[in-house]
Amino acid sequence: MDDIVAHAKDLASKGEDLYAKFNIANARDIRDEELFTGQVSRAWRKTALKYHPDKTGDKYDEALYRSFERARDVLLDPAARRVYDDTINAAQWQKQQRDKMSAQKRQLLDDLERREREGREKMAETHGAISVLSLAELAERNAMRERGRKLAEERARLIREAEERDRRRALAAQGPPDTRQASTSTDSGIPADTDYDAKEAELMRRIAQRKAEKEQRKAEKKTRKSGAFPASPFYVEDTQEKTGESKPSQSSTSAAKADASKLKDQHVTKTAGPTEATEESTGSKKDFTPLMERLRAAQAKKVEAKRLKEAAQKDQAQS
Incomplete structure (x- = not known):
């Protein structure tokens, strides 16, 4: 069906007059479908007898005979004939308009x-x-x-x-991670995720403070044993009153108090700065460098293990 319609449009675009081909030009205006079909069929029988191979013999033209068959099919198909007529009419109208042009x-x-x-x-x-x-x-x-x-x-x-x-x-x-060093870092009371320099400074300060306190206690104990502190003037006055001895004059008492205060200040000055001395003695008596190196190594291993674990999880998620 579509092939017949396409063939009808192609024949019309080429300007081939199918009605003239069968000598039925007057059939163009017939509106009765049955009458039109009968006229086309009669025209086809006449043409077929003329161009049939039994009639022509060696002069048979197959292409010409097939063209008549296709023309008959177009005219007998209402849809194909309508497309053919519309295309022919449009072409004729264009030709008329062209003739009117300059x-x-x-x-x-x-x-x-x-x-x-x-x-x-x-x-x-x-x-x-x-x-x-x-x-x-x-x-x-x-x-x-x-x-x-x-x-x-x-x-x-x-x-x-x-x-x-x-x-x-x-x-x-x-x-495997070093469990002992990890526990040492945990027991020190320093969080693992904080700044490592701050942790190191805090640890050194605590060690120095404890060492200084220990040295101060030793110095005070040694001073008490050697009797370096002078007798308190108030203690002297109480002793004189108990033994009945004569009290010293007010000026001598004031001088004794001043001397006692001076000696006490000197002793305080000598023992007031244990931190500095302790810090010097700390470096000479005991070196804490190995401990800090172990702490640094433990922290580095912990960070590396965490990084490898995250990388493994990431690779597993991607795969």
């Missing part, structure tokens, strides 16, 4: 129609060539796309395996 306008219109016709023909030829080559090209492109996809998958798999090997080597080289 020679210059007619030439311009002819050139335009010629270029449009050539463009359609060229497009049809190009489309036909593309259609012929498209099957082979499509198969080749699909094969290339499949090969590229397989190569990409293989490359991604090799990369993942290499990363997994590197991660395992790093974990094996790192070894």
Whole structure:
């Protein structure tokens, strides 16, 4: 059905008069479908007898005979005949309008129609060539796309395996975390996530303070044993009152109090700065550098273990 309609439109665009082909020009205006069909059938029988191979013999023209068959099919099909008539009428109207134009306008219109016709023909030829080559090209492109996809998958798999090997080597080289050093860092009371310099300074300050307090207690104990402190003037006065001895004069008592205060200030001055002396003695008696190095190593191992764990989780999530 669609082929007949398309063929009818093609015949009309070429300007082929099917009614004249069967010598039934008067049938163009017949509105009765049955009457029209009968007239076309009679005209076809006459034409078939004239161009049939049994009649023509060796002069039989198959293309001519097929053209009459196709023309008969178009005229006997209502839809195809309607398309043919509409196209023919439009072409005739355009021809009439062209005849009314001036020679210059007619030439311009002819050139335009010629270029449009050539463009359609060229497009049809190009489309036909593309259609012929498209099957082979499509198969080749699909094969290339499949090969590229397989190569990409293989490359991604090799990369993942290499990363997994590197991660395992790093974990094996790192070894298990040092539990003893980790517990030492925890027992020191310093949070693991704070600034390490601040933790080190705080630890050194506490050690120095405790050492200074210890040295101060030792110095005071030694001073008490050696009797370096002078007897208190108040104690002297109480003793004199109990033994009945005469009290010293007010001036001598004031002088004694001043001397006692001076000696006490000197003693306080000597013992007031244990921190500085202790800090010097701390470095000479006991070195805390190994402890700090162990703390730093423990912290570094803990950070590295955390980083490796996060990397392993990330790789597992990606895979």
